[in-house]
Amino acid sequence: MQVTMTVNGASFTSDVESRTLLVQHLRDNLNLTGTHVGCDTSSCGACTIVVNGEAVKSCTLLAVQCNGAEITTIEGLASNNALHPIQEGFREKHGLQCGFCTPGMIMASWQLLERNPNPSDGEIRHALEGNFCRCTGYDNIVKAVQWAAQNS
């Protein structure tokens, strides 16, 4: 089936199998490998991206459901080579180690700050509880989001 979507500001039209997950489409067809796959049950959040202004796990959508969608992935978050404050925050506060969960964690944080520009510690933990990080113990991720909130 043919599907057209705008990803990080550029329009892409592709032929995809109807069963293709959005995350597979991004990774395999559009070569946007910054979005990761960590599980097969929509539990880990590594594939979180922004579709039409909402953070979603891109393994829960079919590519064909996203015809006409406006999508932002981790590759589209920085503008003009300047890191987004959330990206800066993760670096500043050591909010990542292996980096595998990081793109999804950053996109989920983006959603949180859109809705709540000044979240508390507890609100951040609640908002990110759909994203696994096995490396950091989350403390520095919370600090990274707080840093981003203060520096946005």
Add this chain to the structure above:
Amino acid sequence: MGKLIGESVKRVEDRRFTTGTGQYTDDIVLPRMTHAHIVRSHLAHARIRSVNTAAAKSADGVVTVLTGEDFKDIGGVPCGWQVDFKDGTTMHEPKHPILVADKVRHVGDAVAVVIAETKGQARDAAELVEVDYEELPVVTDATEALKAGAPQVHDDLPNNMVFDWELGDQGATDTGIANAHHVTKLEIRNQRLVPNAIEPRSYIGDYDAARDFYTLYTSSQNPHVIRLLMCAFVLELPEHKVRVVSRDVGGGFGSKIYHYTEEALVIWASKQIGRPIKWTAERSESFVTDAHGRDHNTTAEMGFDDAGKITALRVRTDANLGAYLSTFSTCIPTYLHGTLLQGQYTTPAIHISLNAVFTNTTAVDAYRGAGRPEATYLIERLMDTAAAEMNIDPAELRKRNFIPPFDGVNQPGYQTQVALQYDSGNYIAAMEKALETIGYQDLRREQEEARKQGRYLGIGFSSYIEACGIAPSAVVGSLGARAGLFESANIRVQPTGKVSVYTGSHSHGQGHETTFAQLVADNLGIPMENVEIVHGDTEQIPFGMGTYGSRSLAVGGSAISRSLDKVKEKGAKIAAHLLEASVDDLDFADGKWTVRGTDKSKAFDEVSLAAYVPHNFPEGMEPGIEFNSFYDPANFTYPFGTHIAVVEVDPDTGTVTLQRFVAVDDVGNIINPMIVDGQIQGGVAQGVGQALLESANYDESGQFSTGTYMDYAMPRADDLPSIEVSQNVTPCPHNPLGVKGCGEAGTIGATPAVVNAAIDALRPLGVTDLEMPLSPPRVWSAIQQASA
């Protein structure tokens, strides 16, 4: 010390990881690449009557289908460490077949592989492979597997024994227990865990017929070891014709140390089909094929005299190693567990007797901490239990038994009863700092007040020690390791004074590109951006033993330190020549060699350029500055610390809430405090995970009942409080950096502290023991039973 060492320099690698431009193995796409899907057993134990691949072979897009028959002439993956029976008999070591032909021995055992043009086609065709099984009886528990009449995992290996093993003085220990004023005894189940790196394992095999050359891209913690094992022991390939590349890896925690059958599979099959093959585990595959951790059944007894001094420790353990022997599996319950039973205490007699056992389960190997968490758990649970039984404060009981401080220089190392010599330690200092940080006396008063209000607060301790910086080759060789455990580092000074460092250590989250660059830049007096740290490619790096056992800085960093010495020595010779001075008259500081007492100097980049433009070099002076070092440590390193957990238990629901966690660790000298804090925090999170949430479970038919993230609970952001970490510094006396390693400390220390805290909370209700994980139903049941 320069101006970078000791600073929390922000990480070099974060730019690519925060922008989605890292390159993990599954991100790599090669021309003409095919995709593999593995047909795995859904049964835990069954004889294979037949495998019918006809339908799969004719399915859309299928390139080939292979079964165990195709691999009959290939021996399989061996173990990397030989631990023999007590009587000297060689351990039982069945090789792990790449695809099994005779019988499957655990759920997830690999039976066939479909290789197709796309991942979807491979998966579709795999559905068409028909395997006819004859089901066999199943055993999944180590202790059950030892009983007469238990199902036999390997038909030719009696009683499911891998080996039996002991360490320590049995006679003295039995006497110490028999004559003790008080004996504390615990039956401990240290449950099976799944490491769960968030990046699933991923491999690409690429055979280039034109060059007769193989390339394996792999999510591995140690590419050289994979190459060595695969070439020398599995596929018999010429090592110089094989390149193994492992660049960005999304976490390991031990599970990516080992040589996995799928690595050999994609390399071997790539040659058969003449095209690259990618295999990436689905999470459900990871759950049943990544090596698991822990899984000990233990009886532990500790004797005390009337002053609360430990008289002896006796341990009996059945260690479940699963259906096959993973690379390091045999040394984990033995040389990384039995040897740590001294803990931080002056225990005068220790004995461990252990059975290593085959079962119809996924292989068990090192998971973060690897043996040391199991040792620490039993010792520290015994300490808090004994303290309660003897009515002594648990901190006080530890203080009465701590080994006194020793720095390994002015005071000798501490010889344990279980074969190790600790390098340096100041256990009381870590305890005192932890007590002060948490506000211990106030906390006990708060606990009393809370109890009056019907609230159950608990305080739990853990004073752990670990053996890291793995490992002195001569020592591990004498204990059965089939490899040395040194590390290499090559430093190439480029003509413009830029520096490339090729390390055999492997970063999969540890931040070596930053820490190692700090070390090199400071030593050479050059900016960090002039240093590139290269890891994870056998074509670039001379040799490497990889990263595990908290060894990267202690062993890999020491190798870099050795090469830095050689670089500076050669640089001084060139500078002396350029300055027409004697080497002895030069000082090296701030990146330049200066003739002492003058303003004549040559900067590092000037010397570097001269090294490669040697127009007037004297006879005998070689051009270039490039040095390689192999560093073999003189001893293990012994980080230690005290962790204190504070929990509140809701007696109506059994819910355990971790309120505070204080970790005071001593990992020797520190290069990047930010990274060390991060390693400890992340380690603690995994230790807390074992205590409260995680458990890998098999049902009676051998089905793996915790095979998704909906069934296997791991800590999420809202499960944890902020982990309060700080460090003392007792330098390692035997490596050039004075460092000990910090990767596993948190995981080793945390688990018993949390469980001890929960039991402490519930003692007024009569609860004296809890089995991990402390799930609400389990805790609630324990409360009901205690009050019944």
